[in-house]
Amino acid sequence: GQALSGETCYANEECAPGTCCGIPSDEPFVSRREVPDLPPTPPEPLPPTLPPPSGTCKPLKKENATCNEMFDKWRGDCPCETGLTCFSFEVADGSTEITNPWVQTRPGYSRRNQCWTQDRIDTYQSPPDIVFAAKPFAG
Structure with missing residues (x-):
C-alpha cells in the first residue's frame, strides 16, 4: 500500500x-x-x-516500545515490527502496592511489556526475589 x-x-x-x-x-x-x-x-x-x-x-512499534497485544488491538494501535515480540517481564522497583490488580507480580516488582527480539527474550532471566528487611520492633 x-x-x-x-x-x-x-x-x-x-x-x-x-x-x-x-x-x-x-x-x-x-x-x-x-x-x-x-x-x-x-x-x-x-x-x-x-x-x-x-x-x-x-x-508499527519499534524495539523497546511499550506494547500490550490485547489492548493495542482493541484501541487500534499497531503491533510490534516484524521480528519483534511483545514480551512481558518483571522490573525490580521495590513496589509494595498493587498498581494493576489484573497483573500478578511478586512483592517489590512491577510488570512491563515491550517489543523485544527473540534473542533478547531467549537470554532474559527473571530477577531474583527481593528480600525485605524486617522493621525493628519498637517496643
Whole structure:
C-alpha cells in the first residue's frame, strides 16, 4: 500500500511499509466475569449498506516500545515490527502496592511489556526475589 501514517485506511494492505491499519474496536472492553449469562438471542440482520470500519495508518512499534497485544488491538494501535515480540517481564522497583490488580507480580516488582527480539527474550532471566528487611520492633 501507499497510504502514509495518519491517512484513513480499511485494511493493512492499504498502508505503506512499516505501518498498519489501526482500526479501534467498537466493542466495549469487558472481562468474561462481567458478562452476564443470558440466553442466546438471534442475531439481527445487518443493513446491506453498512460501511466497513475504517482506521488510520499508524507506525508499527519499534524495539523497546511499550506494547500490550490485547489492548493495542482493541484501541487500534499497531503491533510490534516484524521480528519483534511483545514480551512481558518483571522490573525490580521495590513496589509494595498493587498498581494493576489484573497483573500478578511478586512483592517489590512491577510488570512491563515491550517489543523485544527473540534473542533478547531467549537470554532474559527473571530477577531474583527481593528480600525485605524486617522493621525493628519498637517496643
